[in-house]
Amino acid sequence: MILRYTFKERIVHWVAAFAYVYLLLTGLAFYTPKLYWLAVVLGGGTTSREWHPWAGLVFVAATVLMYVMWASDMRITEGDRAWGRAIGHYVRNEDKHLPPVGRYNAGQKYLFWLMFLGGVLLLISGVAMWFTSSIPWSLRWLRHWAVLVHVSAALATIGGFIIHVYMGTAVVRGGFTSIVRGEVSEEWARTHHPLWKR
């Protein structure tokens, strides 16, 4: 077995994951009345509204740590662009037609940057929404844009989140175990990330 994710990486990932899921559920409750029951299940609208920004800070803290740990691995290379152009093969499980990848493939890298940039936008707009009362009326455009940026960035990350969970659990078997226990088999590494640990 090969160590793919250190203990620290796994902890940070799961802190981000649990914070994100809480933010997603409470956020969806505020997004549409048809899902407001999520807030009710999670302790009521006021509780959800009270905790949502604090969970956001936890998510941001985990995102910053992920940036520190992984940003260097996530640099988009020429090989990634070639992989991106051939992504149709990846979708159809014809991986042998794809350029070989290292620790992360281009899809994973783009997901990382989507979540990172989404996190930055959600933080900035979220702080503005948290302290709406403190935004003077002359700067009311900030109140308006904060609402729009927050929901737009959230929707973008939800798209990434759906694909990430699907790929990591259903498609790439062994991926979920790797982020829980940290280890992958040699065959797994050779198949999915041939240039990593070579």
Place this chain on the structure above:
Amino acid sequence: MAGNTLELKRISASAAPPPGIRDTPVLAKYIDTTTCIGCKACEVACQQWNDLPPETTVQIGTYQTMPDTTANFWNLIRFSEFEDAGGFHWFMRKDQCMHCGDPGCLKACPAPGAIVQYVNGIVDFQQDQCIGCGYCMAGCPFNIPKLSSKTKTVYKCTMCVDRVAVGLEPACIKACPTGCLQFGTKEQLLEVAAKRVDQLRESGFREAGVYDPPGVGGTSVVTVLAHADQPELYGLPSNPSIPLAVSFWKAPLKWLGNIAMIGGIVATAIHYLKYGAKHAHGKDS
């Protein structure tokens, strides 16, 4: 103040249609800024009827009680000065919730039932349903809803819905000594306003007019202005509407988002049925 369900015309964040079936006329407050003497009796009456704790006044160099309405000060006479060829003008305008026909606060609110609009046009906050998110403060074009730091919920003028419900006029109207404030159906009051505007025009105020902005579906506050061509002079936006960011979010963006989220989940399910999982090659492959 909970109202009669038969009178609910709009309910914030409600998936069900509002149950209001009563056919009642739209009510309004009439505010004639040209006969207001700035006595602030309406401010006191509002505080007194609603039993609101006193706010510390703030001297801003005018007669104005404080810079802005607050969570427990809902009715403010705004004083402003203006000089033109016609000389020096001193304006007094009673500022409070405008009770919009199409309320931006209600549209932006994510908490079911926290903001309601009655058939008679009154827009009212239900603080027991309010979650204190502040979206209404982004949705309002008039800077009216105010978050209380004490209760973490939002407050504004109720148009004395509790008085109106039992056939009384709002407290501010009751207290006005000059008759610059009147209460009645919006239809009647628009007639009163039109007559007053004619008078003002005859007296030389050629730009006199009624402020009832169509961008927010009209308001249940009918304001007579001597300089209706420049409502900014009175601290009123010239063409208010629900902020574009809020209306864009609540309509096209929301539908796009719903389609994208449901589409994403369906697409992954179809993908799995068609292509399945990626397996690691065996040692000998």
